[in-house]
Amino acid sequence: RTAQVTIDPAFAIGAADRRLFGSFVEHMGRCVYGGVFEPGHPEADDDGFRTDVLALTRELGVSVVRYPGGNFVSGYRWEDGIGPAGDRPRRLDLAWKTIETNAFGLHEFMAWAARAQVEPMMAVNLGTRGVQEACDLLEYTNHPGGTAWSDLRRKHGAEQPYGVRLWCLGNELDGPWQVGHKTAAEYGRLAAETARAMKLVDPSISLVACGSSNRGMPTFASWEATVLEHTYEHVDYISAHTYYDPSDGDQASILASAVDMDNFIREVVATADHVAAKQRHRRKLKISFDEWNVWYQSRLQADLDRRGWVEAPALIEDTFTAVDAVVVGDLLITLLRHADRVGVACQAQLANVIAPIRTRTGGPAWRQSIFHPFALTARYARGTVLRTEPVAPTYSTARYGDVPVLDTVAVHDEERGELTVFAVNRGDTDLALDLDLRSLARPSGRSHLTLAAMDDPTACNTEAEPDRVTPRGTSIPTVDGGRCTVALPAVSWNVLRFA
Numbered sequence: 063r064t065a066q067v068t069i070d071p072a073f074a075i076g077a078a079d080r081r082l083f084g085s086f087v088e089h090m091g092r093c094v095y096g097g098v099f100e101p102g103h104p105e106a107d108d109d110g111f112r113t114d115v116l117a118l119t120r121e122l123g124v125s126v127v128r129y130p131g132g133n134f135v136s137g138y139r140w141e142d143g144i145g146p147a148g149d150r151p152r153r154l155d156l157a158w159k160t161i162e163t164n165a166f167g168l169h170e171f172m173a174w175a176a177r178a179q180v181e182p183m184m185a186v187n188l189g190t191r192g193v194q195e196a197c198d199l200l201e202y203t204n205h206p207g208g209t210a211w212s213d214l215r216r217k218h219g220a221e222q223p224y225g226v227r228l229w230c231l232g233n234e235l236d237g238p239w240q241v242g243h244k245t246a247a248e249y250g251r252l253a254a255e256t257a258r259a260m261k262l263v264d265p266s267i268s269l270v271a272c273g274s275s276n277r278g279m280p281t282f283a284s285w286e287a288t289v290l291e292h293t294y295e296h297v298d299y300i301s302a303h304t305y306y307d308p309s310d311g312d313q314a315s316i317l318a319s320a321v322d323m324d325n326f327i328r329e330v331v332a333t334a335d336h337v338a339a340k341q342r343h344r345r346k347l348k349i350s351f352d353e354w355n356v357w358y359q360s361r362l363q364a365d366l367d368r369r370g371w372v373e374a375p376a377l378i379e380d381t382f383t384a385v386d387a388v389v390v391g392d393l394l395i396t397l398l399r400h401a402d403r404v405g406v407a408c409q410a411q412l413a414n415v416i417a418p419i420r421t422r423t424g425g426p427a428w429r430q431s432i433f434h435p436f437a438l439t440a441r442y443a444r445g446t447v448l449r450t451e452p453v454a455p456t457y458s459t460a461r462y463g464d465v466p467v468l469d470t471v472a473v474h475d476e477e478r479g480e481l482t483v484f485a486v487n488r489g490d491t492d493l494a495l496d497l498d499l500r501s502l503a504r505p506s507g508r509s510h511l512t513l514a515a516m517d518d519p520t521a522c523n524t525e526a527e528p529d530r531v532t533p534r535g536t537s538i539p540t541v542d543g544g545r546c547t548v549a550l551p552a553v554s555w556n557v558l559r560f561a
């Protein structure tokens with residue numbers, strides 16, 4: 063089987079924004095407690111942050127981290143997480159049927175984010191709370207001083223304001239599972255008023271309005287239209303969330319998940335542009351794809367049913383396969399391909415909860431299979447994203463009909479004179495990819511890394527075998543007269559580098 067791709071620096075989509083390589087830390091399961099924060103662990107620093115997890119977070123290349131939820135934020139009182147740790151209240155977290163100790167709060171997150179070298183992205187509670195509490199939190203976080211909230215922050219040890227730039231106006235309020243679930247009109251009004259007031263407190267912030275929890279929601283698209291009718295002029299992003307569930311074992315379909323994400327992005331863009339046209343806005347809204355991943359969702363209910371009120375239980379600690387890693391690589395290709403309209407993206411979540419980093423409480427941390435495509439894409443997707451129009455055979459899937467076996471995107475770093483092509487072969491046979499690179503000045507092959515899943519699709523990384531699934535170097539592509547042919551193994555994610 064063969065496929066063709068032409069690369070031309072003239073086909074620019076936009077800059078590969080670092081914020082596309084975001085992640086998410088929610089007070090859920092063992093993401094915070096036992097994940098990023100575990101006082102007493104042999105690898106913990108003086109603040110209780112696991113330095114092994116910090117090192118893996120930096121290696122992953124994460125740029126921005128959304129916090130503190132997720133469903134958790136919709137019942138959260140942010141004031142519970144500030145002040146002397148011993149005085150903080152224990153609360154029922156209704157989202158995950160968990161006891162929240164509040165040992166980790168705003169100051170801990172900010173200190174952790176600085177050590178992880180990531181930009182914090184905060185969410186406010188618009189489930190059970192409203193305009194005032196959101197403004198109070200923003201004043202506490204970003205106002206320099208001389209007011210009750212900002213002086214309280216200083217009293218708690220943070221003399222300088224944190225200067226958080228990105229703020230989410232709630233989480234998944236279209237979902238009936240959300241504490242404080244709302245109709246689109248109810249949420250739209252609340253989000254607009256909260257946004258207006260928050261921008262009075264600090265005009266330099268960027269705001270994200272909640273879009274749909276997934277493309278399959280019955281209210282999808284009409285939710286976005288109504289919410290944006292209320293909020294367009296006050297916000298900078300509309301969010302999108304999606305998780306792809308491999309539980310039914312349909313490998314052909316799960317490998318085509320990026321087709322769904324691609325359609326989702328196009329439809330949200332069309333809806334936002336429709337509202338812009340109607341309301342005569344020139345500014346184009348961007349998407350904050352602030353939750354995405356593979357998730358074996360059928361396991362969640364069992365996790366929640368099994369217990370009463372406990373602290374930091376193991377929740378949805380999915381172990382990802384080699385095929386899941388190929389899917390994650392393809393979802394990253396899709397996000398890059400929409401770099402002109404997707405401005406922020408956060409893989410959910412960072413540690414333990416459907417995460418690239420796994421830990422054992424009291425034990426080691428290791429990289430899941432999905433860690434690798436994320437880390438390598440974050441490392442090499444630098445410069446301008448280029449449109450590629452692959453000509454490739456199709457294969458048939460139960461979920462999405464006929465889909466191309468090949469998905470690609472290219473990123474051109476003009477300054478360094480480097481080109482990186484990310485390519486996924488979704489098909490179950492090898493693919494010979496012909497690359498036409500004649501528009502680039504005398505390119506030569508640098509490397510070809512491949513993560514191939516066909517021989518052992520269910521292979522996973524575990525504590526006992528942490529490096530079973532990793533990308534491997536293969537033969538360096540030879541370029542002749544600006545053309546080159548590379549072999550993409552069946553069911554594989556690939557990084558091809560030229561300079």
Ligand code: AHR
Nearest residue numbers: 088132133134233234410
């Ligand atoms: O990431 C896990 C959960 O998935 C988040 O809390 C919620 O926003 C989504 O439904």
